[in-house]
Amino acid sequence: MNKLIKFILTFVSAIALILTSTSISFAKVVGDKIILGAAVSLTGKYSTNGKHTQNGYNMAVERINSMGGVKVGGKTYKFDIIYYDDESNSGRAAQLAERLIKQDGVQYMLGPYSSGLTKAMAPVTEENKIPMVEANGASRSLFTKGYKYLFAVLSPANQYLEVAIDLAVEKNGGPVDIAMAFEQDAFSQDVRLGIVDAAKRTGSKIIIDDKLPKELNDMAATLAKVKATKPDVLVVSGHSKGALTAIRQISEMKVDVPMLAMTHCDASKLAKQHGKNSEYALCAAQWHKELTYSDDFFGNGIKFDKDFNALYGYAPPYQAAESAAALLVYKDAFERANSTDKEKVRDALAKTDMETFYGNVKFGDGGQNTAKPMVLFQVRCEGDTCANKLVAPTKWASHKLVHPIPSWSSR
Amino acid sequence: MPPKFIGGIFFTNFMDLLIFKAPILMVQASMDGILLGILFALIAYGMALQWGVMNIINIAQGELVIMGGYVAYFMYVIGIHPAFGVIVSPIIMYFVGVGLYKLVINKVVDRDLFISILATFGISILTQQLMNFIFGADVVVAQSNFGTTMLFDNSVTLPNSKIFSALVSVIVAIVLVIYMKKSKLGRAIRATAQNSRAAKILGVDTEKVYAATFGINAALCGVAGSLIAITFTLHPYVGLPYTVRSFMIVIVAGLGNLPGVAISGMGLGVFEEFADYLLGTEFRIGAVFLLLVLILVYRRFKLSRKREYLK
Numbered sequence: 001m002n003k004l005i006k007f008i009l010t011f012v013s014a015i016a017l018i019l020t021s022t023s024i025s026f027a028k029v030v031g032d033k034i035i036l037g038a039a040v041s042l043t044g045k046y047s048t049n050g051k052h053t054q055n056g057y058n059m060a061v062e063r064i065n066s067m068g069g070v071k072v073g074g075k076t077y078k079f080d081i082i083y084y085d086d087e088s089n090s091g092r093a094a095q096l097a098e099r100l101i102k103q104d105g106v107q108y109m110l111g112p113y114s115s116g117l118t119k120a121m122a123p124v125t126e127e128n129k130i131p132m133v134e135a136n137g138a139s140r141s142l143f144t145k146g147y148k149y150l151f152a153v154l155s156p157a158n159q160y161l162e163v164a165i166d167l168a169v170e171k172n173g174g175p176v177d178i179a180m181a182f183e184q185d186a187f188s189q190d191v192r193l194g195i196v197d198a199a200k201r202t203g204s205k206i207i208i209d210d211k212l213p214k215e216l217n218d219m220a221a222t223l224a225k226v227k228a229t230k231p232d233v234l235v236v237s238g239h240s241k242g243a244l245t246a247i248r249q250i251s252e253m254k255v256d257v258p259m260l261a262m263t264h265c266d267a268s269k270l271a272k273q274h275g276k277n278s279e280y281a282l283c284a285a286q287w288h289k290e291l292t293y294s295d296d297f298f299g300n301g302i303k304f305d306k307d308f309n310a311l312y313g314y315a316p317p318y319q320a321a322e323s324a325a326a327l328l329v330y331k332d333a334f335e336r337a338n339s340t341d342k343e344k345v346r347d348a349l350a351k352t353d354m355e356t357f358y359g360n361v362k363f364g365d366g367g368q369n370t371a372k373p374m375v376l377f378q379v380r381c382e383g384d385t386c387a388n389k390l391v392a393p394t395k396w397a398s399h400k401l402v403h404p405i406p407s408w409s410s411r
Numbered sequence: 412m413p414p415k416f417i418g419g420i421f422f423t424n425f426m427d428l429l430i431f432k433a434p435i436l437m438v439q440a441s442m443d444g445i446l447l448g449i450l451f452a453l454i455a456y457g458m459a460l461q462w463g464v465m466n467i468i469n470i471a472q473g474e475l476v477i478m479g480g481y482v483a484y485f486m487y488v489i490g491i492h493p494a495f496g497v498i499v500s501p502i503i504m505y506f507v508g509v510g511l512y513k514l515v516i517n518k519v520v521d522r523d524l525f526i527s528i529l530a531t532f533g534i535s536i537l538t539q540q541l542m543n544f545i546f547g548a549d550v551v552v553a554q555s556n557f558g559t560t561m562l563f564d565n566s567v568t569l570p571n572s573k574i575f576s577a578l579v580s581v582i583v584a585i586v587l588v589i590y591m592k593k594s595k596l597g598r599a600i601r602a603t604a605q606n607s608r609a610a611k612i613l614g615v616d617t618e619k620v621y622a623a624t625f626g627i628n629a630a631l632c633g634v635a636g637s638l639i640a641i642t643f644t645l646h647p648y649v650g651l652p653y654t655v656r657s658f659m660i661v662i663v664a665g666l667g668n669l670p671g672v673a674i675s676g677m678g679l680g681v682f683e684e685f686a687d688y689l690l691g692t693e694f695r696i697g698a699v700f701l702l703l704v705l706i707l708v709y710r711r712f713k714l715s716r717k718r719e720y721l722k
Contacts, residue, residue, distance in 0.1 A: 043540075043543070043544070044543065044548070045543065045548050045646075045647070045648050046548065047543065047547070047548040048547060048548045048549050088548075181692070184693065210691065210692035210693070211691075211692055211693035212692055212693075213692070213693065213695065213696045215649070215651065215652040215696065216652075216692075216695070216696070217643045217644055217649065217652070218443075218447065218643065220439075220443045220684070221440065221443070221684055221687035221688060221692065221695070222687075222692060224436060224439045224440065224443075225436075225688070227566070227568075228435070228436060239550075240549065240550040240646075241550045241644050241646060241649070244550050244551075244552050244644050245643065245644055248552060248643075248644070249570075252559050252568070252570035252572070252573075253559070253568040253570065254559060254561070254565065254568055268549075268550055269549070273551065273552055274552070274554070275554075
C-alpha cells in the first residue's frame with residue numbers, strides 16, 4: 001500500500017514537473033511561433049464587441065502568417081495567439097493577464113475589449129514589464145498613468161467628438177451653444193472632457209451638461225431642456241444604450257437641433273435599428289472603410305472590408321479593423337527590433353511610425369496613437385436603407401455634411 | 412441669453428426659467444413622470460401581489476420584464492407589430508412563471524425572506540446569462556411607429572408609444588382587480604394572502620394558488636416588458652433598475668393596495684422628472700432614493716409615536 005502511494009506521488013510530481021517545464025519552454029517563442037496572449041470578452045455584456053476584436057486579431061494573424069510571417073534575425077516566425085474569455089468582467093481580466101504571463105509564459109500581450117478591462121489588465125502587464133498593444137481601450141486615463149509598456153493603436157476618447165465641435169463652429173461662423181448628455185462612466189466622461197476642452201478653445205458655451213446615471217434609459221428630461229434652450233449642437237455619449245435611447249426619444253419628442261453628434265452609432269447598429277429616425281446623426285468613429293490609408297497586408301479599407309466580409313459574413317466595425325492593426329504594429333516592431341527580447345520589442349514599439357490600412361500609427365509618451373485623427377460620419381438614407389457616410393475630415397469625405405439638420409416638421 | 416441647466420436650475424437662471432419656460436416644462440415633466448410611473452406601477456403591482464401572497468421578494472422581477480420584452484422584440488423581428496406583444500408575451504411569460512415556481516420557488520416559499528431573496532437573486536443571474544447567450548449582448552429596440560402627440564403648439568410632446576403603454580397598463584390593472592374580486596382563483600389568492608393556513612383548512616389548494624400567483628406576476632412582467640420594448644431599450648443586463656424601482660414603489664405603497672401602488676408609481680415618476688430639472692440629471696436617481704429613505708424614517712417615526720400613545 002505504502003509502495004503504491006509512493007508510486008502515485010512520484011508519478012504526480014513527475015507530471016507536474018513536466019507540465020511546469022513545458023509551460024516555461026512554452027514562453028514567448030516556441031519553435032517557429034511567436035506566442036501572443038489575449039483575454040477577450042467572448043461571453044457577458046461585451047461579447048459582441050469581444051467577438052469583433054477576436055475576429056480582427058485572427059484575420060490579421062492568418063494574413064501575416066500566410067504572407068511570409070515575421071522575419072527576426074534571419075529566421076521566419078509565425079504569430080499564434082492564446083485566448084481566454086474574460087467574461088466581460090474586469091476582475092477576471094486582471095486574473096487572466098496574470099495567468100497568461102505567469103503560467104503560460106506569454107511575453108507579448110494583445111489588449112481586451114473596452115477601456116474598463118484594459119484598465120484592469122494594464123497594471124499587471126506593466127508590473128511584469130510585458131508589452132501590450134491594445135486596440136480597444138480609448139479612455140484618456142490609460143495614457144496619463146506613465147505606463148511604459150502600453151501601446152494603443154486607437155485615438156484616445158477625448159478626441160472622439162472634438163472634431164464635431166470644430167465643425168459646428170466652422171458652420172456657424174463663430175462660437176456655438178453646446179448641450180451635452182454623457183453617461184457616468186470612464187469612457188463617456190473622457191469624451192465629455194474633450195468637448196469641454198473644445199468649447200474652451202473655440203470660446204463656445206456649454207448650456208446643458210447632463211450626466212446620465214448608468215441605469216437610466218430615459219432621456220426625456222434632458223431633451224425637454226434641449227427643446228427649451230435651443231442649442232446649436234447636441235452631444236450624446238452613453239454606449240449603445242445611450243445612442244439608441246437618444247435617437248428614439250429625439251424622434252419621438254421632435255427635438256430640432258442643427259447638429260447632433262454621438263458615439264457608438266456603429267456598435268449599436270443605429271442606422272439599421274432606427275432607420276430614417278437616425279438620419280443626419282453625426283457619429284465619431286476610429287475608422288471607416290473609405291479612408292485611403294494602405295498597407296501591404298490588407299491593401300486598403302475597402303479591401304479589408306471585402307476580405308473580412310468574405311471570412312466572417314458581416315461588414316467589419318471599426319473594433320475589428322483596429323484589432324487587426326494591432327497585429328501589424330507587432331509585426332513591424334519585431335522586425336525592427338530584430339529580436340524576440342521583450343525589452344527590445346518594447347523599445348521598437350515605442351519608436352513605431354508606420355502606415356496601416358487603418359491609419360497611421362505613432363505612439364505618444366503615454367502610449368496613445370497621436371498620428372491618426374478621428375473620423376465623423378453622418379447617417380444618410382436612400383429610401384428606407386440608411387448607411388453611415390463619411391463627412392469629415394474633409395480630405396476623405398465622400399459626402400457633404402448636411403447642416404443644419406432639417407426640422408422634424410419638414411422631414 | 413439662453414437659460415442654463417448646469418447643476419440644475421436652482422443654481423443658475425432660476426427666475427428666468429421659472430417665469431418664461433417653467434409652465435411648459437412643468438407640464439412636460441408631469442406628463443412624462445405620470446406615463447412612466449403607470450408603467451412602473453404595473454411591474455410593482457406584480458411584485459406586491461406575490462410578496463403579499465407568498466412572502467417572496469422577487470429580485471428577478473426585472474429579468475422577467477426584459478424576457479417579456481424580448482418576446483415582443485422577436486415578434487417585431489419576424490414582422491409582427493411589437494404592440495401585439497402585450498397579448499402574446501404574458502401568455503408565454505405565465506408559463507415561464509409557473510415553470511420557475513415548480514422548479515425553484517416552491518422550495519423556498521415557506522422559508523424566511525432571506526432564502527427567497529437568495530433564490531431569486533440566483534434566478535436573476537441565471538436568466539441574465541441565458542438571455543445574453545440566446546439573444547446576444549446587443550442593445551435592441553422594437554419600432555412601434557406610433558408617432559407623437561403634440562400639445563401647446565408643439566412645446567409639449569408625448570410619444571404615442573408611452574401613452575399606449577400607460578393605457579394598456581391601466582386596462583390590465585382594471586382587469587386584474589376585477590379578476591381578483593370576482594373569480595374563484597382571485598378569491599383563493601386573496602384568501603391565501605390573508606391567512607394561508609386558514610385557507611388551506613378551508614380547502615384552498617395553496618400550492619396551486621402560489622403557482623398561479625407567480626405565473627400572474629410573470630405575465631404582468633410580460634406585458635410591461637413588451638411595452639418597454641417599444642418605449643425604451645432592451646438588453647440582457649438592464650433588468651435590475653426595474654426590480655429596484657418596483658421594490659421602491661411597493662415599499663412606499665404597502666402590500667395589497669393597488670390604488671396605492673398606482674399613485675406611488677406616478678408620484679415617484681413625477682418626483683424623478685422634477686428632480687432632474689431642479690437638481691440636475693446626475694442627482695435624479697439619488698433624489699428618489701433620498702425620498703425613499705425619508706418615507707421609511709417618517710413611517711418609523713409615526714409607528715413609534717403610535718406605540719407610545721397606546722402605552
